[in-house]
Structure formats: C-alpha cells, structure tokens
Amino acid sequence: MSNNAPIGMFDSGIGGLTIAKALMQRLPQESLCYLGDTAHMPYGDKSPERLKEYAVGITKRLMDLGCKAVVVACNSASSNALDEVRAVAGPEVPVIDVVSPVVDWAVSHNPCGEFALIGTRATVQSGLYDRLFSAKGGKVTSLATPLLASAIEEGFHNGTISKAVVEAYFADGWAAEKDAMLLACTHYPLVKDEICAQLPSQVVVVDTPAIVSERAAKVLSERGARASAKTQSDRFEVTDWTQAFADGAAHILGTSVDLFEVPWSEIQ
Ligand code: DGL
Secondary structure, three states, rough: OOOOOOOEEEEEOOOOOHHHHHHHHHOOOOOOOOOOOOHHHOHHHHOOOOHHHHHHHHHHHHOOOOOOOOOOOHHHHEEEHHHHHHHOOOOOOOOOOHHHHHHHHHHHHHHOOEEEEEEEEHHEEEEHHHHHHHHHOEEEEEEEEHHHHHHHHHOOOOHHHHHHHHHHOHHHHOOOOOOOOEEEEOOOHHHHHHHHHOOOOOOEOOOHHHHHHHHHHHHHHOOOOOOOHHHHOEEEOOOOOOOOHHHHHHHHHHHOOOOOOOHHHOOO
C-alpha cells in the first residue's frame, strides 16, 4: 500500500474531528478520510453488539477507500469494538485507538496518580479504562455523562446549556481531589473550558487529541508508512447529512468542508 494513501478515521459525529485536527497539525503531509456515523449518533447509548456492527461496516468502507491506517476516533467504539476493527483491517493496516495511548501517557507521567474520567455510558460500562489502569497500577474513578455528547453534536458548547450540564455533573465535587481528568469522549474537548471551570487548578485536563496524534505518528513511523507529501485532499463522509455536523466541522477545523453523504445501506 502506498505511503500516500489516506489515514481513515471514524466517530459517531463531530467528536473525532478533535482528533483529526490534532492529526492535521502533527502530520500535515498526511491525507485523512473521515467518516461520521451521524445516522447512529449517539454511540454512547448503544449496546456493544451494535457498536461492533457499526465499527465493522465503517472499517470495511475505509478499507474500500484504500486507507493505510485506521484511527478509531471514538472512545465508545475503541472500548467496545477494537478487536472487530482490527480483524477487518487485517495485519497490514495499523489501528490506533483513543484509549490505550491516553492511559499509557497518564500512568507514565504520574505513576502514583489518582485519575478521574468522564465518558459515555458505553465507554464507562465497558470497564476498559479500569482494566488498563489497574494493569499498570493506576487508579481511575469514572462517571458516565450521557447528556454531553448529543448536546455538543447539536452545537451546544461554550454557552449556557453546556455550562449548566457540566456543572450538574461536577456539582458534588467528586473530581476535585484528583490529579488529572481524562476526557474519555472525543466530543468533550469542545467543552474543555466549561470542565476546567469546575475543577481546582491542580487537576490537569489531559490533552487526548495531542496524545493520540503523537501515537499515530509513532505507529506510522515504526512501519515506515509516513507520507512524504500531501497528495490528495481530505475527505469527509457522514451516514446522514446534518447541518449540525457541517457547522461543527467548520467550527473545529476552522474552515468549511465538502461533506459527502454515504447512507448506511451502502456501507453494510
Ligand atoms: N465521540 C464518541 C466517543 O468518544 C461518541 C459519543 C456518542 O456518540 O455518544 O465516545
């Protein structure tokens, strides 16, 4: 496969674009092929079986598009469907998830740390973060914050609604004594300011997009698969065209994007 083939990425909606933006900054010579599964958004309230089904279909689509790597830019899918993505991608195509790089980073930067995490129900209920942290001797306290991703997808960030929702989730001060906060949903960096406002300044909010893009750079370098120059423009697909996605993409990426609708019936 050519090194100039695109990196495939997916999420339920705009959240994975926070990772895409960091990848564009870290690896500007790479081309991206992003799929937002808006027809099935939110992923956070879906069963593991559904998430596996969606992840398999999308990975097949990314393979059909000739992607050289897959970034599972979604915690819910990374926590519930990573083996399935790897099985479809095959041994030649590296798969980068958004969970293990962050756990590795957190434990290596603060081995005795007490970590807090917010994520979707699907992510928290999978127990993957707990398992990875405890395997490395780390401790994490998790809270499912199911209202947040859908609100953010609808454009409610940096405003009174997102502020009120975040305040409600942190009202009892459960995270105030922790060393670091992990935003275990790729939508959440869009409400990072609101989250920081609820935490004492000693609680570090971990920068997931930067950590994941660094891991992607490392994996591609180890395989000798880095692109030498950007030879094609980035492609953005959704399974259901929504104005919210178009607006969210423009907000995150700082420019409007051509958005192609690929209905789920064509992906399965
Ligand atoms: N952004 C995704 C995640 O990281 C999915 C959020 C959702 O669709 O519920 O989990």
